[in-house]
Amino acid sequence: MTVQRDCLKLYPEIYGAELPLRPALYLDLLDRYERAKTAARISTKDFQTYKDLYKDIIEVLNRQLVLVAGINNIIHRGDFNAFATISGGTLSSLEKFAGKTLSDRFKYLDDCWYKIEREIIDAEVRNSIAHNNVNYDEVTQIIAYVPESGGMKPTSTHQIYFLDFMRMILVAFREMNNLHHLVKCLLYFEYLILQSPKTKDGQ
Numbered sequence: 001m002t003v004q005r006d007c008l009k010l011y012p013e014i015y016g017a018e019l020p021l022r023p024a025l026y027l028d029l030l031d032r033y034e035r036a037k038t039a040a041r042i043s044t045k046d047f048q049t050y051k052d053l054y055k056d057i058i059e060v061l062n063r064q065l066v067l068v069a070g071i072n073n074i075i076h077r078g079d080f081n082a083f084a085t086i087s088g089g090t091l092s093s094l095e096k097f098a099g100k101t102l103s104d105r106f107k108y109l110d111d112c113w114y115k116i117e118r119e120i121i122d123a124e125v126r127n128s129i130a131h132n133n134v135n136y137d138e139v140t141q142i143i144a145y146v147p148e149s150g151g152m153k154p155t156s157t158h159q160i161y162f163l164d165f166m167r168m169i170l171v172a173f174r175e176m177n178n179l180h181h182l183v184k185c186l187l188y189f190e191y192l193i194l195q196s197p198k199t200k201d202g203q
Helices: 002-016 018-029 047-077 094-098 102-108 123-130 162-194
Strands: 134-137 142-145 158-161
Touching: 002 018, 002 047, 002 162, 018 162, 047 094, 047 102, 047 123, 047 134, 047 162, 102 123, 123 142, 142 162, 158 162
Parallel strands: none
Antiparallel strands: 134 142, 142 158
């Protein structure tokens, strides 16, 4: 399974980002965490060093959602291709789900058995990084990003602190890691149960 290999590729990168991730860990101690409320210079390395890490984690999460959707369909309707009817329409197969954008996929996960923190998947930040519509101020450690990629002039610019961005990486990695364990369990099941040689008694 390629998603298994893609997960494994990200662990060394997370380890390499351990130092700037440390301050983000302390944000877990806050009862209510709000973006753009805490400014701190957390690393001599800048946003450019880690911007692709967030994008890569979200891409893996995006693919892991296909597995989540398939299991959810089996739980609710007994068929991994059977999606609930949404706004008068439905998807005919898991392959159709895989063709949906990340932001569209969540509406097809009806009463989902696995709860994903939606705040970690910021499509605007991801798309801005993918289209290189970002600017980073090394002094203030503020990331300015443009969600809309069309036109000669940006229509709106949003800002987050580098600390907020590292927090997004941390929480996204946790979700990816949780679902990676699910992937491994299914691989173990396939190897030990489905592909294991039968005994002489057929057991």
